[in-house]
Amino acid sequence: MKKAVTVILSVLLAVFAGAVFGIAMHGLERNDSRGLIPIEKISGIKTKATLKPGCKVINGYHFPFDDNGIRCHCIRVGMDIDVNSSEVTYTGLSVRDISIIDVYGDKCTITFICSDDNERYAEYDYPLVNLNYNKAKVDAANDGIKTEFIGSRYTL
Numbered sequence: 001m002k003k004a005v006t007v008i009l010s011v012l013l014a015v016f017a018g019a020v021f022g023i024a025m026h027g028l029e030r031n032d033s034r035g036l037i038p039i040e041k042i043s044g045i046k047t048k049a050t051l052k053p054g055c056k057v058i059n060g061y062h063f064p065f066d067d068n069g070i071r072c073h074c075i076r077v078g079m080d081i082d083v084n085s086s087e088v089t090y091t092g093l094s095v096r097d098i099s100i101i102d103v104y105g106d107k108c109t110i111t112f113i114c115s116d117d118n119e120r121y122a123e124y125d126y127p128l129v130n131l132n133y134n135k136a137k138v139d140a141a142n143d144g145i146k147t148e149f150i151g152s153r154y155t156l
Contacts, residue, residue: 056092
């Protein structure tokens with residue numbers, strides 16, 4: 001009788017421990033340890049992209065690695081202004097590591113690193129036609145709604 005009770009209690013304890021472990025793993029998978037959510041779970045996408053030949057990124061707004069990061073209201077603009085003629089030449093920014101983090105219609109939000117200062121920036125409403133990307137991933141994420149990332153508890 002004691003042996004049967006011990007076996008039953010052991011099985012119940014194992015099931016309970018497995019359930020607790022499963023719930024804990026699900027919570028860790030969904031959020032990181034600081035309660036931040038992977039950006040692709042918020043916007044539906046985070047995929048690498050490259051610029052098509054002749055295309056440029058003209059602007060960039062500072063974009064921290066996660067929603068706990070320091071928010072700088074910095075903007076980068078890739079243009080030269082001739083002071084004598086006031087002529088503007090759009091040179092574009094020197095960018096690398098481009099990722100699409102939101103898709104809405106024929107536009108998207110991209111993040112990238114500026115090569116000269118190694119800071120992460122974002123450009124909103126960037127035309128998809130200027131990028132090479134995984135079409136299947138972009139089409140699947142295109143919900144037509146622009147995501148607001150500030151306050152969404154994202155992490156890249």
